[in-house]
Amino acid sequence: xxxxxxxxxxxxxxxxxxxxxxxxxxxxxxxxxxxxxxxxxxxxxxxxxxxxxxxxxxxxxxxxxxxxxxxxxxxxxxxxxxxxxxxxxxxxxxxxxxxxxxxxxxxxxxxxx
Amino acid sequence: xxxxxxxxxxxxxxxxxxxxxxxxxxxxxxxxxxxxxxxxxxxxxxxxxxxxxxxxxxxxxxxxxxxxxxxxxxxxxxxxxxxxxxxxxxxxxxxxxxxxxxxxxxxxxxxxxxxxxxx
Numbered sequence: 212x213x214x215x216x217x218x219x220x221x222x223x224x225x226x227x228x229x230x231x232x233x234x235x236x237x238x239x240x241x242x243x244x245x246x247x248x249x250x251x252x253x254x255x256x257x258x259x260x261x262x263x264x265x266x267x268x269x270x271x272x273x274x275x276x277x278x279x280x281x282x283x284x285x286x287x288x289x290x291x292x293x294x295x296x297x298x299x300x301x302x303x304x305x306x307x308x309x310x311x312x313x314x315x316x317x318x319x320x321x322x323x324x
Numbered sequence: 325x326x327x328x329x330x331x332x333x334x335x336x337x338x339x340x341x342x343x344x345x346x347x348x349x350x351x352x353x354x355x356x357x358x359x360x361x362x363x364x365x366x367x368x369x370x371x372x373x374x375x376x377x378x379x380x381x382x383x384x385x386x387x388x389x390x391x392x393x394x395x396x397x398x399x400x401x402x403x404x405x406x407x408x409x410x411x412x413x414x415x416x417x418x419x420x421x422x423x424x425x426x427x428x429x430x431x432x433x434x435x436x437x438x439x440x441x442x443x
Contacts, residue, residue, distance in 0.1 A: 212387060251429040253371075260420055260433035261371065272431070304371055308428020311384045315371040 213237050213307050217316035223324040230292040232319045234305035239285045242309065249309035252281055252290045255318075256301045264303075265290070297323060326350040328421050328434035336415075336441050342408040346421030346434060347401070354379055354399040359424040362395060362406045364417040365436070372417075376424060377404060411441045 214237040224230040240249045248268035253261035263272045265281040268288055278293045292299055300323055305316040332344035346360070353360060361376040375385035377395045385393050394407040408415060419439055423432040 249428060253430075255371075260422075260436055261430070263429055263431050266429040306371075306373075306429070312386055313373045313376075313428060314386075315373060318370045 212312055213240065213310055213314055215305055215307055215314050215316035217303075217305060217319045219319060220317070221320040221322065223322045224292075224295045225324045226297060227294050228324075230295050230299070230321055232290045232303055232305075232321070234283075234288045234290070234316050236286045236288075236307055236309075240307045240309035241285050248284050248288070249307055250281075250283075250288055251306045251308065252279075253304045253306065254299075254301045255304065261304060292321070295321070295323070326423060326432045328423065328432055330419060330421050330434045330437040332437060332439070334438055334440060336411055336439060337443050338412055338441055339410055342406070342411050342415060342439055342441070344406045344419055344421075344437065344439070345403050346405070347403050348423070349402070351423070352399075353397060353402050353404060360395070360397070360404045361422045361424055361430065363420045363422055363430075364415075365420070366417040374406065374408075374419075413441050415439070416441045 216235045218233050250268040252265040255261040264275050269281045280291050282289050302318045302320045304318050327349045329347045336342045359376045359378045362374040364372050375395050377383045392409045397404045418436040420436045421434045422430040425431050
């Protein structure tokens with residue numbers, strides 16, 4: 212299995228400020244033949260299923276606000292919320308789909324300070 | 325609009341078999357380059373991918389569950405199913421079904437169903 216480790220486990224950010232979540236994979240999830248990183252990010256609010264935000268590490272899903280951005284390559288990735296809004300309070304997960312058995316990070320809880 | 329809905333018993337006794345069904349509407353499970361997955365989430369914890377099945381019927385499971393789990397398609401009913409054998413309290417969780425797009429991300433999810441393993 213590829214282990215996905217997120218940090219921090221939780222963070223509190225003031226409204227309008229930047230929130231940064233990191234995700235580290237136990238092996239590279241960059242596929243050299245197409246130069247794509249096999250990583251997705253999700254947002255989950257209480258009582259709801261996860262919502263896809265980003266795939267290919269940096270491609271924003273249609274309809275996702277542009278304050279959400281993904282970056283990174285190889286084993287180290289970042290999800291950034293450029294200006295935190297109240298509706299962004301949630302748990303965020305990364306997921307690798309590089310190898311046939313897919314895995315999620317443990318989640319990062321984002322709250323308002 | 326694609327929609328997924330999980331159904332099945334909310335309570336299963338230890339050592340018995342958990343069986344859930346996901347009914348898909350707005351799409352045919354036998355068409356397209358998609359895969360159909362089960363994912364679970366214990367209360368207050370993170371997401372665990374259980375496994376997937378392609379429209380071709382090819383399956384893949386997470387190693388920790390592979391000896392106890394089966395995912396199958398019923399194209400006549402536009403459903404796919406999860407069977408988890410010999411359950412214990414550690415299998416208590418909200419179980420989600422989801423459609424995978426492209427190479428491995430999940431856009432469409434069911435609302436989830438809570439399954440409790442208890443005598």
